[in-house]
Amino acid sequence: MELSYRKIFSIKVIIVIICIFICASFVGHIILRKFYGEIFEKETELSREKGTGKLMQSGDGLYTYRIFEDTGEIIIICYNGALVNQETTVVIPDEIDGHIVTALDEVSIAYNEYIEKIILPKSLTTLRRGIGANCPNLKTIIFMGDDISLDDDALKYSQNTCFSGTVFTKKDSTLWKYCKKNGIQVRESDRESE
Amino acid sequence: MIEIKNYTKKIKKRIVLDHINCKFENKMIYGLYGVNGSGKTMLLRAIAGLIKPTEGDVLIDGKMLHRDISFPDSVGLIIENMEMLPYLSAADNLKLLADIKKIARDDDIINAIKRVGLPVNNDKVKTFSLGMRQKLNIAQAIFEKPQILLLDEPTNALDEKSVHMIHNVIKEEKERGAAILIATHNKYDINDLCDEVFQMVDGRLEESSWN
Numbered sequence: 296m297e298l299s300y301r302k303i304f305s306i307k308v309i310i311v312i313i314c315i316f317i318c319a320s321f322v323g324h325i326i327l328r329k330f331y332g333e334i335f336e337k338e339t340e341l342s343r344e345k346g347t348g349k350l351m352q353s354g355d356g357l358y359t360y361r362i363f364e365d366t367g368e369i370i371i372i373c374y375n376g377a378l379v380n381q382e383t384t385v386v387i388p389d390e391i392d393g394h395i396v397t398a399l400d401e402v403s404i405a406y407n408e409y410i411e412k413i414i415l416p417k418s419l420t421t422l423r424r425g426i427g428a429n430c431p432n433l434k435t436i437i438f439m440g441d442d443i444s445l446d447d448d449a450l451k452y453s454q455n456t457c458f459s460g461t462v463f464t465k466k467d468s469t470l471w472k473y474c475k476k477n478g479i480q481v482r483e484s485d486r487e488s489e
Numbered sequence: 490m491i492e493i494k495n496y497t498k499k500i501k502k503r504i505v506l507d508h509i510n511c512k513f514e515n516k517m518i519y520g521l522y523g524v525n526g527s528g529k530t531m532l533l534r535a536i537a538g539l540i541k542p543t544e545g546d547v548l549i550d551g552k553m554l555h556r557d558i559s560f561p562d563s564v565g566l567i568i569e570n571m572e573m574l575p576y577l578s579a580a581d582n583l584k585l586l587a588d589i590k591k592i593a594r595d596d597d598i599i600n601a602i603k604r605v606g607l608p609v610n611n612d613k614v615k616t617f618s619l620g621m622r623q624k625l626n627i628a629q630a631i632f633e634k635p636q637i638l639l640l641d642e643p644t645n646a647l648d649e650k651s652v653h654m655i656h657n658v659i660k661e662e663k664e665r666g667a668a669i670l671i672a673t674h675n676k677y678d679i680n681d682l683c684d685e686v687f688q689m690v691d692g693r694l695e696e697s698s699w700n
Protein backbone atom coordinates (compact mmCIF):
# COMPACT_ATOMS: atom_id res chain seq x y z
CA MET A 296 0.00 0.00 0.00
CA GLU A 297 2.83 2.36 0.96
CA LEU A 298 4.70 1.46 -2.22
CA SER A 299 1.64 2.23 -4.37
CA TYR A 300 1.15 5.58 -2.62
CA ARG A 301 4.78 6.56 -3.35
CA LYS A 302 4.36 5.67 -7.00
CA ILE A 303 1.22 7.80 -7.37
CA PHE A 304 2.89 10.68 -5.53
CA SER A 305 5.96 10.61 -7.76
CA ILE A 306 3.82 10.56 -10.94
CA LYS A 307 1.88 13.57 -9.68
CA VAL A 308 5.13 15.38 -8.92
CA ILE A 309 6.39 14.70 -12.43
CA ILE A 310 3.14 15.98 -13.98
CA VAL A 311 3.29 19.14 -11.87
CA ILE A 312 6.91 19.76 -12.86
CA ILE A 313 6.06 19.33 -16.54
CA CYS A 314 3.12 21.77 -16.23
CA ILE A 315 5.33 24.33 -14.50
CA PHE A 316 7.93 23.95 -17.25
CA ILE A 317 5.34 24.45 -20.01
CA CYS A 318 3.91 27.55 -18.29
CA ALA A 319 7.39 28.98 -17.75
CA SER A 320 8.25 28.47 -21.45
CA PHE A 321 5.03 30.17 -22.51
CA VAL A 322 5.59 33.14 -20.20
CA GLY A 323 9.21 33.39 -21.26
CA HIS A 324 8.20 33.45 -24.93
CA ILE A 325 5.75 36.31 -24.30
CA ILE A 326 8.37 38.30 -22.38
CA LEU A 327 11.01 37.76 -25.08
CA ARG A 328 8.60 38.82 -27.83
CA LYS A 329 7.75 41.98 -25.89
CA PHE A 330 11.33 43.03 -25.27
CA TYR A 331 13.07 41.55 -28.32
CA GLY A 332 10.23 41.77 -30.83
CA GLU A 333 12.48 43.20 -33.53
CA ILE A 334 14.59 40.06 -33.69
CA PHE A 335 11.51 37.89 -34.18
CA GLU A 336 10.26 40.23 -36.90
CA LYS A 337 13.57 39.98 -38.71
CA GLU A 338 13.50 36.19 -38.58
CA THR A 339 9.98 36.23 -39.95
CA GLU A 340 11.05 38.48 -42.82
CA LEU A 341 13.85 36.09 -43.73
CA SER A 342 11.38 33.24 -43.67
CA ARG A 343 9.05 35.16 -45.99
CA GLU A 344 11.89 35.58 -48.46
CA LYS A 345 12.70 31.90 -48.54
CA GLY A 346 9.36 30.33 -47.72
CA THR A 347 8.89 28.47 -44.47
CA GLY A 348 8.65 24.94 -43.26
CA LYS A 349 10.25 21.85 -44.59
CA LEU A 350 11.36 21.23 -48.12
CA MET A 351 8.60 19.77 -50.27
CA GLN A 352 9.03 17.67 -53.36
CA SER A 353 6.69 17.75 -56.35
CA GLY A 354 4.91 14.53 -57.21
CA ASP A 355 7.06 13.96 -60.30
CA GLY A 356 10.24 14.50 -58.28
CA LEU A 357 11.33 17.32 -60.58
CA TYR A 358 11.10 20.20 -58.14
CA THR A 359 11.97 20.86 -54.53
CA TYR A 360 10.14 23.86 -53.15
CA ARG A 361 9.01 25.73 -50.09
CA ILE A 362 5.66 27.42 -49.52
CA PHE A 363 5.23 31.03 -48.45
CA GLU A 364 2.95 30.72 -45.44
CA ASP A 365 1.17 34.05 -45.90
CA THR A 366 0.30 33.64 -49.60
CA GLY A 367 0.46 29.89 -50.27
CA GLU A 368 2.71 30.61 -53.23
CA ILE A 369 5.84 28.64 -53.99
CA ILE A 370 9.55 29.34 -54.24
CA ILE A 371 11.36 26.66 -56.21
CA ILE A 372 14.51 25.72 -54.31
CA CYS A 373 15.91 23.24 -56.81
CA TYR A 374 15.14 21.69 -60.19
CA ASN A 375 16.14 18.04 -59.91
CA GLY A 376 15.83 17.17 -63.59
CA ALA A 377 19.45 16.15 -64.11
CA LEU A 378 18.87 13.02 -62.08
CA VAL A 379 15.19 12.46 -62.88
CA ASN A 380 14.81 12.79 -66.63
CA GLN A 381 17.79 14.70 -68.11
CA GLU A 382 15.47 16.90 -70.21
CA THR A 383 17.05 19.50 -72.45
CA THR A 384 14.04 21.85 -72.34
CA VAL A 385 12.79 22.77 -68.88
CA VAL A 386 9.29 24.22 -68.76
CA ILE A 387 8.65 25.53 -65.25
CA PRO A 388 4.92 25.15 -64.57
CA ASP A 389 2.68 27.96 -63.30
CA GLU A 390 1.49 25.71 -60.52
CA ILE A 391 2.93 22.83 -58.55
CA ASP A 392 0.73 20.70 -56.32
CA GLY A 393 -1.97 23.40 -56.43
CA HIS A 394 0.37 26.25 -55.43
CA ILE A 395 1.28 29.10 -57.76
CA VAL A 396 4.98 29.37 -58.59
CA THR A 397 6.16 32.93 -58.02
CA ALA A 398 9.89 32.69 -57.26
CA LEU A 399 13.04 30.85 -58.27
CA ASP A 400 15.62 30.57 -55.49
CA GLU A 401 19.34 31.19 -56.02
CA VAL A 402 20.99 28.60 -58.28
CA SER A 403 17.69 26.68 -58.36
CA ILE A 404 18.14 25.86 -62.04
CA ALA A 405 21.90 25.53 -62.31
CA TYR A 406 24.79 23.05 -62.38
CA ASN A 407 23.03 20.98 -65.01
CA GLU A 408 24.85 19.77 -68.08
CA TYR A 409 21.70 18.75 -70.00
CA ILE A 410 19.57 21.90 -70.09
CA GLU A 411 19.46 23.84 -73.37
CA LYS A 412 16.30 25.91 -72.87
CA ILE A 413 14.39 27.24 -69.87
CA ILE A 414 10.82 28.48 -70.18
CA LEU A 415 9.76 30.46 -67.13
CA PRO A 416 6.10 30.69 -66.07
CA LYS A 417 4.17 33.94 -66.43
CA SER A 418 3.31 33.69 -62.73
CA LEU A 419 6.95 34.38 -61.77
CA THR A 420 7.62 37.61 -59.87
CA THR A 421 11.08 36.97 -58.40
CA LEU A 422 14.28 35.67 -59.96
CA ARG A 423 17.19 35.20 -57.57
CA ARG A 424 20.90 34.77 -58.13
CA GLY A 425 22.56 32.36 -60.55
CA ILE A 426 19.72 31.12 -62.76
CA GLY A 427 21.39 29.00 -65.44
CA ALA A 428 24.81 29.07 -63.73
CA ASN A 429 27.13 26.27 -64.80
CA CYS A 430 24.72 25.00 -67.46
CA PRO A 431 27.20 24.70 -70.31
CA ASN A 432 24.56 23.87 -72.95
CA LEU A 433 21.96 26.48 -71.99
CA LYS A 434 21.24 28.74 -74.96
CA THR A 435 17.71 30.11 -74.45
CA ILE A 436 15.67 31.58 -71.61
CA ILE A 437 12.08 32.57 -72.29
CA PHE A 438 9.86 34.68 -70.03
CA MET A 439 6.62 36.14 -71.33
CA GLY A 440 5.25 37.36 -68.01
CA ASP A 441 5.08 40.92 -66.77
CA ASP A 442 7.64 42.81 -64.73
CA ILE A 443 9.77 40.67 -62.48
CA SER A 444 12.03 41.40 -59.52
CA LEU A 445 15.61 40.36 -60.28
CA ASP A 446 18.68 39.92 -58.07
CA ASP A 447 21.64 41.89 -59.49
CA ASP A 448 23.33 38.61 -60.37
CA ALA A 449 20.22 36.74 -61.51
CA LEU A 450 21.84 35.95 -64.86
CA LYS A 451 25.33 37.12 -63.95
CA TYR A 452 27.45 34.30 -62.60
CA SER A 453 30.71 36.01 -61.66
CA GLN A 454 32.48 39.31 -62.20
CA ASN A 455 33.32 38.40 -65.77
CA THR A 456 30.68 35.91 -66.85
CA CYS A 457 26.97 36.03 -67.42
CA PHE A 458 24.39 34.07 -69.38
CA SER A 459 25.83 33.74 -72.85
CA GLY A 460 22.68 32.74 -74.74
CA THR A 461 19.54 34.68 -75.70
CA VAL A 462 16.70 35.84 -73.51
CA PHE A 463 13.25 36.16 -75.10
CA THR A 464 10.95 38.51 -73.22
CA LYS A 465 8.60 41.48 -73.55
CA LYS A 466 10.19 44.65 -74.83
CA ASP A 467 11.06 47.26 -72.19
CA SER A 468 10.12 44.95 -69.32
CA THR A 469 12.42 44.78 -66.25
CA LEU A 470 14.02 41.61 -67.61
CA TRP A 471 14.59 43.30 -70.96
CA LYS A 472 16.26 46.27 -69.28
CA TYR A 473 18.32 44.00 -67.02
CA CYS A 474 19.67 42.12 -70.04
CA LYS A 475 20.50 45.32 -71.91
CA LYS A 476 22.32 46.68 -68.85
CA ASN A 477 24.41 43.52 -68.43
CA GLY A 478 25.21 42.93 -72.10
CA ILE A 479 23.02 39.82 -72.38
CA GLN A 480 21.49 39.21 -75.78
CA VAL A 481 17.73 39.84 -75.60
CA ARG A 482 14.99 39.61 -78.18
CA GLU A 483 11.32 40.37 -78.25
CA SER A 484 8.97 37.50 -78.84
CA ASP A 485 5.19 37.31 -79.03
CA ARG A 486 5.11 33.57 -79.14
CA GLU A 487 4.87 31.35 -76.05
CA SER A 488 8.05 29.57 -76.94
CA GLU A 489 10.62 29.56 -79.68
CA MET B 490 48.95 30.46 -47.21
CA ILE B 491 50.28 27.02 -46.37
CA GLU B 492 53.98 26.62 -45.68
CA ILE B 493 55.64 23.24 -45.20
CA LYS B 494 59.14 23.28 -43.76
CA ASN B 495 61.40 20.24 -43.86
CA TYR B 496 58.46 17.93 -43.10
CA THR B 497 59.31 14.29 -42.50
CA LYS B 498 57.03 11.52 -41.28
CA LYS B 499 58.20 8.06 -40.34
CA ILE B 500 55.88 5.19 -39.60
CA LYS B 501 57.65 2.23 -38.02
CA LYS B 502 61.01 3.19 -39.51
CA ARG B 503 59.52 3.65 -42.98
CA ILE B 504 59.76 7.20 -44.33
CA VAL B 505 56.38 8.11 -45.82
CA LEU B 506 57.07 11.85 -46.19
CA ASP B 507 60.65 12.83 -46.83
CA HIS B 508 61.91 16.37 -46.07
CA ILE B 509 59.14 18.22 -47.83
CA ASN B 510 59.50 21.96 -48.38
CA CYS B 511 56.91 23.99 -50.25
CA LYS B 512 54.39 26.82 -50.13
CA PHE B 513 50.81 26.83 -51.31
CA GLU B 514 49.14 30.17 -52.00
CA ASN B 515 45.49 31.23 -51.96
CA LYS B 516 43.60 31.41 -55.26
CA MET B 517 45.70 28.61 -56.72
CA ILE B 518 45.03 24.97 -57.57
CA TYR B 519 47.93 22.59 -56.98
CA GLY B 520 48.07 19.07 -58.33
CA LEU B 521 49.81 16.24 -56.53
CA TYR B 522 50.21 13.25 -58.72
CA GLY B 523 52.03 9.98 -58.25
CA VAL B 524 51.54 6.27 -58.04
CA ASN B 525 49.64 4.57 -55.23
CA GLY B 526 51.66 4.70 -52.04
CA SER B 527 53.81 7.64 -53.11
CA GLY B 528 52.59 9.80 -50.21
CA LYS B 529 49.93 12.03 -51.79
CA THR B 530 47.24 11.27 -49.24
CA MET B 531 49.75 11.38 -46.39
CA LEU B 532 50.73 14.92 -47.37
CA LEU B 533 47.09 16.02 -47.35
CA ARG B 534 46.69 14.44 -43.91
CA ALA B 535 49.76 16.33 -42.71
CA ILE B 536 48.35 19.68 -43.85
CA ALA B 537 44.97 18.88 -42.32
CA GLY B 538 46.64 18.25 -38.98
CA LEU B 539 45.52 14.62 -38.90
CA ILE B 540 49.09 13.36 -38.40
CA LYS B 541 52.03 14.81 -36.47
CA PRO B 542 55.47 15.15 -38.05
CA THR B 543 58.51 13.21 -37.04
CA GLU B 544 60.44 16.30 -38.07
CA GLY B 545 59.54 19.68 -39.51
CA ASP B 546 56.49 21.95 -39.44
CA VAL B 547 53.35 23.01 -41.21
CA LEU B 548 52.35 26.65 -40.95
CA ILE B 549 48.88 27.86 -41.87
CA ASP B 550 48.84 31.66 -42.28
CA GLY B 551 51.87 31.84 -40.00
CA LYS B 552 50.43 29.62 -37.27
CA MET B 553 52.24 26.36 -36.55
CA LEU B 554 50.19 23.18 -36.52
CA HIS B 555 50.29 21.17 -33.29
CA ARG B 556 51.78 24.15 -31.48
CA ASP B 557 49.70 27.30 -32.14
CA ILE B 558 46.71 25.45 -33.57
CA SER B 559 45.66 21.79 -33.58
CA PHE B 560 43.97 21.95 -36.98
CA PRO B 561 43.71 24.58 -39.71
CA ASP B 562 40.95 27.08 -38.83
CA SER B 563 39.19 26.77 -42.15
CA VAL B 564 39.65 23.59 -44.16
CA GLY B 565 37.47 21.43 -46.39
CA LEU B 566 38.59 17.89 -46.80
CA ILE B 567 37.98 14.82 -48.92
CA ILE B 568 40.12 11.96 -47.75
CA GLU B 569 39.66 8.31 -48.67
CA ASN B 570 36.87 6.22 -47.08
CA MET B 571 34.62 9.08 -46.10
CA GLU B 572 31.14 7.94 -45.16
CA MET B 573 27.98 9.90 -44.48
CA LEU B 574 25.22 8.66 -42.21
CA PRO B 575 23.13 6.43 -44.48
CA TYR B 576 19.77 6.98 -42.78
CA LEU B 577 19.86 10.75 -43.17
CA SER B 578 19.38 12.87 -46.27
CA ALA B 579 22.22 14.82 -47.85
CA ALA B 580 21.05 18.06 -46.23
CA ASP B 581 20.62 16.47 -42.80
CA ASN B 582 24.12 15.01 -42.95
CA LEU B 583 25.56 18.44 -43.70
CA LYS B 584 23.43 20.04 -40.98
CA LEU B 585 25.01 17.70 -38.44
CA LEU B 586 28.46 18.74 -39.62
CA ALA B 587 27.41 22.41 -39.66
CA ASP B 588 26.51 22.16 -35.98
CA ILE B 589 30.17 21.65 -35.09
CA LYS B 590 31.49 25.04 -36.13
CA LYS B 591 28.14 26.81 -36.60
CA ILE B 592 29.36 28.95 -39.51
CA ALA B 593 27.24 27.52 -42.33
CA ARG B 594 23.56 28.41 -42.66
CA ASP B 595 20.83 26.30 -44.20
CA ASP B 596 21.20 28.25 -47.44
CA ASP B 597 24.91 27.38 -47.62
CA ILE B 598 24.07 23.71 -47.18
CA ILE B 599 21.37 23.70 -49.86
CA ASN B 600 23.50 25.69 -52.29
CA ALA B 601 26.43 23.31 -51.86
CA ILE B 602 24.15 20.35 -52.60
CA LYS B 603 22.79 22.10 -55.70
CA ARG B 604 26.27 23.05 -56.90
CA VAL B 605 27.45 19.44 -57.04
CA GLY B 606 24.38 18.43 -59.04
CA LEU B 607 22.56 16.51 -56.34
CA PRO B 608 18.80 16.87 -55.94
CA VAL B 609 17.62 18.74 -52.87
CA ASN B 610 15.13 16.33 -51.34
CA ASN B 611 14.66 13.93 -48.47
CA ASP B 612 16.19 10.88 -50.16
CA LYS B 613 18.41 9.02 -47.73
CA VAL B 614 22.12 8.62 -48.46
CA LYS B 615 21.75 4.82 -48.39
CA THR B 616 19.85 5.11 -51.72
CA PHE B 617 22.68 7.08 -53.36
CA SER B 618 24.89 5.64 -56.07
CA LEU B 619 28.68 5.74 -55.67
CA GLY B 620 28.90 8.85 -57.83
CA MET B 621 26.21 10.62 -55.79
CA ARG B 622 28.05 9.81 -52.55
CA GLN B 623 31.21 11.27 -54.01
CA LYS B 624 29.31 14.43 -54.97
CA LEU B 625 28.02 14.65 -51.41
CA ASN B 626 31.60 14.37 -50.15
CA ILE B 627 32.50 17.31 -52.35
CA ALA B 628 29.50 19.28 -51.05
CA GLN B 629 30.69 18.55 -47.52
CA ALA B 630 34.13 19.90 -48.36
CA ILE B 631 32.88 23.19 -49.80
CA PHE B 632 29.71 24.10 -47.88
CA GLU B 633 31.48 26.10 -45.17
CA LYS B 634 33.45 28.08 -47.79
CA PRO B 635 36.84 27.08 -46.38
CA GLN B 636 40.13 28.86 -47.05
CA ILE B 637 41.91 25.55 -47.74
CA LEU B 638 40.54 22.66 -49.81
CA LEU B 639 42.31 19.30 -49.64
CA LEU B 640 40.82 16.94 -52.19
CA ASP B 641 41.96 13.35 -52.51
CA GLU B 642 40.83 11.92 -55.86
CA PRO B 643 37.75 14.19 -56.04
CA THR B 644 36.47 12.85 -59.36
CA ASN B 645 36.53 9.18 -58.39
CA ALA B 646 33.36 7.33 -59.46
CA LEU B 647 32.04 10.32 -61.46
CA ASP B 648 30.85 10.11 -65.07
CA GLU B 649 32.34 12.40 -67.71
CA LYS B 650 29.66 15.09 -67.51
CA SER B 651 29.81 15.16 -63.73
CA VAL B 652 33.60 15.46 -63.82
CA HIS B 653 33.24 18.52 -66.03
CA MET B 654 30.71 20.04 -63.64
CA ILE B 655 32.82 19.36 -60.56
CA HIS B 656 35.83 20.88 -62.26
CA ASN B 657 33.80 24.08 -62.68
CA VAL B 658 32.90 23.99 -58.99
CA ILE B 659 36.57 23.63 -58.03
CA LYS B 660 37.45 26.57 -60.29
CA GLU B 661 34.74 28.62 -58.58
CA GLU B 662 36.31 27.78 -55.22
CA LYS B 663 39.65 29.00 -56.53
CA GLU B 664 38.03 32.29 -57.61
CA ARG B 665 36.50 32.59 -54.15
CA GLY B 666 40.06 32.61 -52.79
CA ALA B 667 40.75 29.11 -51.53
CA ALA B 668 44.11 27.37 -51.70
CA ILE B 669 43.30 24.03 -53.29
CA LEU B 670 45.39 20.86 -53.30
CA ILE B 671 44.24 17.94 -55.40
CA ALA B 672 45.81 14.51 -55.06
CA THR B 673 45.06 12.54 -58.18
CA HIS B 674 46.35 10.15 -60.75
CA ASN B 675 43.74 11.35 -63.26
CA LYS B 676 45.46 13.23 -66.09
CA TYR B 677 42.32 15.15 -67.03
CA ASP B 678 42.09 16.58 -63.49
CA ILE B 679 45.67 17.76 -63.72
CA ASN B 680 45.39 19.21 -67.22
CA ASP B 681 42.09 21.02 -66.73
CA LEU B 682 42.47 22.31 -63.20
CA CYS B 683 45.97 22.76 -61.93
CA ASP B 684 48.04 25.92 -61.96
CA GLU B 685 51.07 24.05 -60.61
CA VAL B 686 51.82 20.36 -60.47
CA PHE B 687 54.01 18.41 -58.08
CA GLN B 688 55.01 14.80 -58.37
CA MET B 689 55.18 12.59 -55.29
CA VAL B 690 57.86 9.90 -55.48
CA ASP B 691 58.50 7.69 -52.47
CA GLY B 692 57.39 10.41 -50.06
CA ARG B 693 59.37 13.17 -51.75
CA LEU B 694 57.78 16.18 -53.38
CA GLU B 695 59.29 17.12 -56.72
CA GLU B 696 58.32 19.93 -59.03
CA SER B 697 56.92 18.51 -62.20
CA SER B 698 57.44 19.53 -65.77
CA TRP B 699 53.92 18.36 -66.61
CA ASN B 700 52.69 19.63 -70.00
